[in-house]
Amino acid sequence: SEWLIFSTWWVGDSLSSLMQSVGASEKVFRLMDLSPSDQFLAQGLKLQRLMGRIEFVNVSFYYPSRPTVPVLKNVNLSVHPNEVIAIVGLSGSGKSTLVNLLLHLYEPTSGQILIDGFPLKDLDIKWLRERIGYVGQEPRLFRMDVSSNIRYGCTRDIKQEDVEWAAKQAYAHNFISSLPNGYKTIVDDDLLSGGQKQRIAIARAILRDPTILILDEATSALDAESEHYVKGVLRAVRNDLKSKRTVMVIAHRLSTIQAADRIVVMDGGQIVEMGDHWELLTKDGLYARLTKRQADAVA
Numbered sequence: 001s002e003w004l005i006f007s008t009w010w011v012g013d014s015l016s017s018l019m020q021s022v023g024a025s026e027k028v029f030r031l032m033d034l035s036p037s038d039q040f041l042a043q044g045l046k047l048q049r050l051m052g053r054i055e056f057v058n059v060s061f062y063y064p065s066r067p068t069v070p071v072l073k074n075v076n077l078s079v080h081p082n083e084v085i086a087i088v089g090l091s092g093s094g095k096s097t098l099v100n101l102l103l104h105l106y107e108p109t110s111g112q113i114l115i116d117g118f119p120l121k122d123l124d125i126k127w128l129r130e131r132i133g134y135v136g137q138e139p140r141l142f143r144m145d146v147s148s149n150i151r152y153g154c155t156r157d158i159k160q161e162d163v164e165w166a167a168k169q170a171y172a173h174n175f176i177s178s179l180p181n182g183y184k185t186i187v188d189d190d191l192l193s194g195g196q197k198q199r200i201a202i203a204r205a206i207l208r209d210p211t212i213l214i215l216d217e218a219t220s221a222l223d224a225e226s227e228h229y230v231k232g233v234l235r236a237v238r239n240d241l242k243s244k245r246t247v248m249v250i251a252h253r254l255s256t257i258q259a260a261d262r263i264v265v266m267d268g269g270q271i272v273e274m275g276d277h278w279e280l281l282t283k284d285g286l287y288a289r290l291t292k293r294q295a296d297a298v299a
């Protein structure tokens with residue numbers, strides 16, 4: 001599927017530039033973004049630095065294969081750098097499509113997507129993808145040891161302690177340490193649960209230190225244990241100053257994303273509600289109904 005393409009993108013190195021950005025004002029970098037060193041290559045624009053601002057402006061979309069079915073209708077969404085945003089909604093409401101467009105797998109039928117204020121379609125796609133970490137529902141692991149799986153695709157020199165740091169961030173260190181050969185254990189088909197695979201993929205993404213991190217929560221791993229860890233990962237990416245980044249989570253379980261800065265509720269290709277957990281509960285709309293339904297299902 002399309003998603004497999006993205007699991008091979010782990011080639012970015014924005015760590016040092018991100019470290020440098022800590023403590024500096026955004027304004028400085030906005031100016032740097034516009035400096036003459038921006039390269040207009042045949043493939044597209046590369047910015048000096050990516051801040052991680054994402055804007056959907058009046059985006060509507062039909063899949064080319066089904067031109068009669070509007071999948072997104074006039075979506076307007078502005079995500080700030082370092083914001084943790086969750087996208088929720090019933091199956092088929094358009095959550096994955098939003099991410100497909102953001103990853104530039106498709107072009108909007110109308111409207112546009114801006115990254116740091118620049119049209120997505122003008123940006124160099126390889127450059128951009130190196131700065132976006134995407135963890136899909138069914139991450140792809142390889143028949144090599146756990147450590148190599150976490151390092152996979154990272155071009156810079158990586159020490160084992162960096163690998164373990166990323167694994168700790170992804171709440172994967174403990175279960176990895178208890179494997180027969182720890183980080184040297186070879187990953188084969190039935191070694192890991194779905195939730196564990198996803199945590200290794202999250203560690204892989206975190207090691208690359210992407211400016212924009214997109215997590216598509218696995219529906220196949222909806223056990224209480226992985227819920228606990230996904231929550232933990234969100235807390236970690238949010239609280240660790242060194243790893244400030246824009247995080248977009250497609251959540252199937254509403255309990256995981258209560259701490260998100262903002263929750264976007266989709267229905268029939270439109271954004272119908274937006275706010276934090278408590279605001280949306282108070283509104284007593286679709287989010288409140290979905291939350292109640294999931295709570296009832298668990299009880």
Ligand code: ATP
Binds near residue numbers: 093096098
């Ligand atoms: P889920 O929670 O089940 O993943 P979703 O909210 O992510 O659902 P999308 O996958 O974005 O929803 O799908 C939105 C609509 O677009 C659905 O009607 C779906 O059938 C349709 N759709 C999704 N992918 C394609 C595609 N590649 N070609 C044509 N239609 C598609």
